[in-house]
Amino acid sequence: MSFERPYEGLKVVDLSQGLAGPYCGMLMAQQGADVIKIEPQGGDWARLIGGVYGDHTAYSIVANCGKRAMAMNLKAAPSREITDKLIAEADVFIEGYRPGVAERLGYGYEALSAVNPGLIYISVSGFGQCGPMRDRPAMDPMLQAFSGFVAENTGTDGIPHHTPVSYFDMSTGLYAQQALAGALYARKDGAPGRKIEVSLLEAAASIQAVRLLSGYRTGPRRSSTAPSGTFKTRDGHIQINIVRDREFETFCTLLALDDLWATEKYRTIAGRLEDIDFLNDYVRRVTENWTAEDLSNLLSEAGLQNEVVQTYRDLVRHPQAEAVGVFSWLQQAGANDPWPVPNIPGMPAFEPGSALAQSPTVGEHTRQILEELGYGADEIDGFYADGVVA
Incomplete structure (x- = not known):
């Protein structure tokens, strides 16, 4: 043992x-x-x-x-x-x-x-x-x-x-x-x-x-942050979540959204949530002018929550997944090439070729x-x- x-x-x-x-x-x-x-x-x-x-x-x-x-x-x-x-x-x-x-x-x-x-x-x-x-x-x-x-x-x-x-x-x-x-x-x-x-x-x-507990009390899902969601870019999509009021200020500064910041009610999350659909539509018109990678780099450097929407193939080959050791490449009977099998969190990584793999x-x-x-x-x-x- x-x-x-x-x-x-x-x-x-x-x-x-x-x-x-x-x-x-x-x-x-x-x-x-x-x-x-x-x-x-x-x-x-x-x-x-x-x-x-x-x-x-x-x-x-x-x-x-x-x-x-x-x-x-x-x-x-x-x-x-x-x-x-x-x-x-x-x-x-x-x-x-x-x-x-x-x-x-x-x-x-x-x-x-x-x-x-x-x-x-x-x-x-x-x-x-x-x-x-x-x-x-x-x-x-x-x-x-x-x-x-x-x-x-x-x-x-x-x-x-x-x-x-x-x-x-x-x-x-x-x-x-x-x-x-x-x-x-x-x-x-x-x-x-x-x-x-x-x-x-x-x-x-x-x-x-x-x-479940939230929905039981309040009904169908409502966003708790604004602007937030998946936004189209020139070459794909990006997920953005702006939570704190100071983050919204930074967001407006980075993307030159001066008219949004000039609207007093949008300086609080409660005010932004009142007009969430308007804000999200407004942001979508802006993000469509960016590539997903460039926009992600800009927001990430400022500490704002965002991620480029990836495919599974993107994830498997991403340097972060490789650095953490998220996957092991395991050959299985019947397939010509190995499979990227996720390692089990908290346990040793699969050892290719071993019985456990x-x-x-x-x-x-x-x-x-x-x-x-x-x-x-x-x-x-x-x-x-x-x-x-x-």
């Missing part, structure tokens, strides 16, 4: 698919746990969405780096014996089925805790384990709509928009992992195993807590895991021939 690998020696059986549950398991693997991903013989459905490279997509790489993969038909009779052996020696079990499905398959908490009383059981769902919406499918875009996020993300076109960023899947995985960390710490002092339930619904509410292909470690469970070569060959494993 070390600060870098505090979960070394722990075993995790991960039956979850998609992103939320698997991301929790991936974090455990990066901190030293032996995480065994059990997926259908056709693979986790996250291997099929977006650009596909062999057995991988962006989802499967982010969710599974550092795990060992086993492909198995859970409905085949021998699979229960195999999973029981795995669960008997596991510390953690992760599932992401709709409520009730794990129980029907024989992998509910009561059944597994009978096999292993000390097991920490993580159940990840969309809308929670109870209530009128418990059985509804719930990918990230659905929770964006349900949780108020889409309504808050109304563009200048007046239309609410969802975002392609999987905020709620990823945050669900983070919340699950922090709850798991607490349970494992308590278990060190003799606490028994337990079931932890985490849903995308709860994560969506929690990760939006500040805006590899996302397994479907069933890559099936035979290895079966051998560790004590199955002989002939028996394992029989499992393959009978379609029990792949």
